[in-house]
Amino acid sequence: MTKSVFIDGEHGTTGLQIAERLAGRTDINLLSLAMEERRDNEKRTAMLRDADIAILCLPDDAAREAVALAEGSGTRFIDASTAHRVADGWVYGFAESEPGQREKIIHAQNVSNPGCYSTGAIALLRPLTLAGLLPDDYPVTINAVSGYTGGGKQMIAQMEDAAREDAIASPYFAYALTLKHKHVPEIKARSGLKLDPILTPNVGRFAQGMLVNIPLHTQAMNGATRETIYNAFASHYAGQDIVEVVANDATDALVRIDPTEMAGTDRMKLYVCARDDGSQINLVASLDNLGKGASGAAVQNLDLMLMV
Ligand SMILES: NC(=O)C1=CN([C@@H]2O[C@H](COP(=O)(O)OP(=O)(O)OC[C@H]3O[C@@H](n4cnc5c(N)ncnc54)[C@H](OP(=O)(O)O)[C@@H]3O)[C@@H](O)[C@H]2O)C=CC1
Numbered sequence: 001m002t003k004s005v006f007i008d009g010e011h012g013t014t015g016l017q018i019a020e021r022l023a024g025r026t027d028i029n030l031l032s033l034a035m036e037e038r039r040d041n042e043k044r045t046a047m048l049r050d051a052d053i054a055i056l057c058l059p060d061d062a063a064r065e066a067v068a069l070a071e072g073s074g075t076r077f078i079d080a081s082t083a084h085r086v087a088d089g090w091v092y093g094f095a096e097s098e099p100g101q102r103e104k105i106i107h108a109q110n111v112s113n114p115g116c117y118s119t120g121a122i123a124l125l126r127p128l129t130l131a132g133l134l135p136d137d138y139p140v141t142i143n144a145v146s147g148y149t150g151g152g153k154q155m156i157a158q159m160e161d162a163a164r165e166d167a168i169a170s171p172y173f174a175y176a177l178t179l180k181h182k183h184v185p186e187i188k189a190r191s192g193l194k195l196d197p198i199l200t201p202n203v204g205r206f207a208q209g210m211l212v213n214i215p216l217h218t219q220a221m222n223g224a225t226r227e228t229i230y231n232a233f234a235s236h237y238a239g240q241d242i243v244e245v246v247a248n249d250a251t252d253a254l255v256r257i258d259p260t261e262m263a264g265t266d267r268m269k270l271y272v273c274a275r276d277d278g279s280q281i282n283l284v285a286s287l288d289n290l291g292k293g294a295s296g297a298a299v300q301n302l303d304l305m306l307m308v
């Protein structure tokens with residue numbers, strides 16, 4: 001039987017991108033509310049309860065409320081917000097992050113979609129903690145830049161409409177200056193770290209794309225080398241086509257990495273940059289914040305959940 005899918009928040013940044021990806025699909029019945037009905041709780045409740053799978057593209061509190069509105073209906077959820085990323089009873093929706101994760105998503109009742117920075121950071125860290133190359137007490141630092149669509153409708157308007165009172169004129173800015181970004185808990189938990197990683201995010205004046213940098217000192221890493229790190233990535237990501245591990249000689253031939261290189265795709269590239277003597281490594285993940293970092297991952301999770 002054709003499964004029905006409802007995107008709650010379909011007129012927002014993430015929701016719209018998911019709706020675009022699902023338009024024209026004949027294997028699902030897409031339930032939809034008009035823009036002016038997006039906050040009509042009676043209609044939302046009916047759709048949340050009728051759907052086989054509901055994809056939540058809402059602020060955290062509204063996502064928690066949506067789950068409560070469908071209680072007892074059997075609806076399966078994919079939540080794009082931060083609300084359930086370290087919550088019990090929710091499967092983390094990053095199929096390539098752990099052996100067996102894909103199967104867990106296929107059978108899950110509730111899936112939490114990862115954050116965009118988290119997707120890049122966990123992709124770089126988890127293979128190394130699993131392989132024993134990165135000690136779990138390593139003090140990890142994550143420096144990242146995102147396209148401004150990562151801030152949703154409000155930041156898009158601030159960056160694009162110079163006439164607004166709260167317009168942002170900068171070409172590039174740092175934020176989360178108190179070092180308590182909302183992605184830190186999921187990165188710590190899903191990478192298997194003991195210490196909170198330090199996450200310093202930035203936004204650039206480009207719509208979509210993201211680089212996540214993790215600098216590492218190899219002498220503090222259980223004897224890791226650039227080759228063992230590359231090999232750990234290559235074996236972790238073997239047999240799938242979403243995460244590409246760039247060959248070290250191809251990385252060495254680059255003079256720069258463009259944060260927009262993956263814009264418009266649902267894939268991610270990983271680079272192992274290194275000093276000649278191998279003493280210092282900079283791991284880089286390159287992705288579209290709205291692709292593998294949000295809507296692309298949500299559709300990937302939906303397709304897995306539709307398998308049962
Ligand atoms: N943008 C991104 O790159 C990413 C965002 N996310 C997460 O996805 C979620 C949505 O983010 P994003 O798409 O950027 O946000 P937007 O602000 O662009 O869109 C949110 C949508 O939800 C609607 N909405 C808000 N509150 C309610 C409510 N109580 N009931 C019904 N609808 C409501 C909004 O309507 P209205 O216009 O009336 O406010 C809007 O249409 C957030 O939790 C965010 O953290 C996840 C990954 C990446």
Ligand SMILES: CC(=O)N[C@@H](CCC(=O)OP(=O)(O)O)C(=O)O
Pocket residue numbers: 080081082114115116117146147148149150151152155182183201203289293294
């Ligand atoms: C540029 C920007 O503001 N980005 C957002 C994160 C977007 C994202 O992917 O995170 P969520 O899935 O947790 O919303 C932020 O830092 O809050």
